[in-house]
Amino acid sequence: MARKLNLRIWRGDSKNGELKDVQVDVNEGEVVLDVIHRVQATQMGDLAVRWNCKAGKCGSCSMEINGKPRLACMTQVASFDENETITVTPLRAFPVIKDLVTDVSFNYKKAMEIPAYEPPKDLAPGEARMEQVDVERSQEFRKCIECFLCQNTCHVIRDHEENKKSFAGPRFFIRIAELDMHPLDILKNRKRTAQEEHGLGMCNITKCCTEVCPEHIRITDNAIIPMKERVVDIKYDPSRMFAGLLKREKRD
Ligand code: SF4
Ligand code: SF4
Ligand code: FES
Secondary structure, eight states, X not given: XXXXXXXXXXEEBSSOEEEEEEEEEEOTTOBHHHHHHHHHHHTOTTOOOOOSOSSSOSOOOEEEETXXXXXXXXXXXXXXXXXXXXXXXXXTTSOEEETTEEOOHHHHHHHHTSOOOOOOTTOOTTOOOOOHHHHHHTGGGGGOOOOOHXXXXXXXXXXXXXXXXXXXXXXXXXXHHHHHTOTTOOOTTHHHHHHHTSOGGGXXXXXXXHHHOTTOOOIIIIIIHHHHHHHHHHXXXXXXXXXXXXXXXXXX
């Protein structure tokens, strides 16, 4: 049975914006994206909202719902109190294009900065072989739907535009970890570049990214922390330190 829902929607563009209150019908079992679409169809024909699959798989409908980064197509209206006003606002970490649609191209730029998997030079097409255990190790990271909710949540960039240049963000730390775990990848310095070029050291393992991930990827525990530990191991490896001392002595 339909009931009325109080919805507050952010409307605006890159320059100005404000929250607008609307009342909209909601039916049993509907998600927040359903009611946004109903508002679009009946009251605000020019309301901009990005979506695609309506099944939690394309990562397009990311927005903030009552201040929490979420997928609108996977957020049940029934999960809120009946009298509660549901407020929908665009992702805060990225520039607004219009209404609920943000410009997430920061993420595509970061993706391009990470070198792709590079197989051994002498491996002919079809010859690559991996142990099942290696396939499974990084399987979790390949579930990423690129919704960028983790990027939006991460405090390193959420309110710090100045950090974006030197920080790739949690989505790309799992990408680097995935490549780092690939037994055939010949680029062996992935952890070091994560630290030196992609800002791994700026992450202080608050785990906020893990909390919002709709795919339940254990971003911090399974990707970030192991890479950080390895970076420290490499830096303080006594044999490397000794080799460094010898080099310095030779120079002196
Ligand atoms: S754990 Fe690191 S990457 Fe994740 S939200 Fe916290 S600071 Fe950002
Ligand atoms: S890691 Fe999770 S939260 Fe981050 S982009 Fe991928 S699916 Fe979204
Ligand atoms: S519309 Fe595809 S994840 Fe929501």
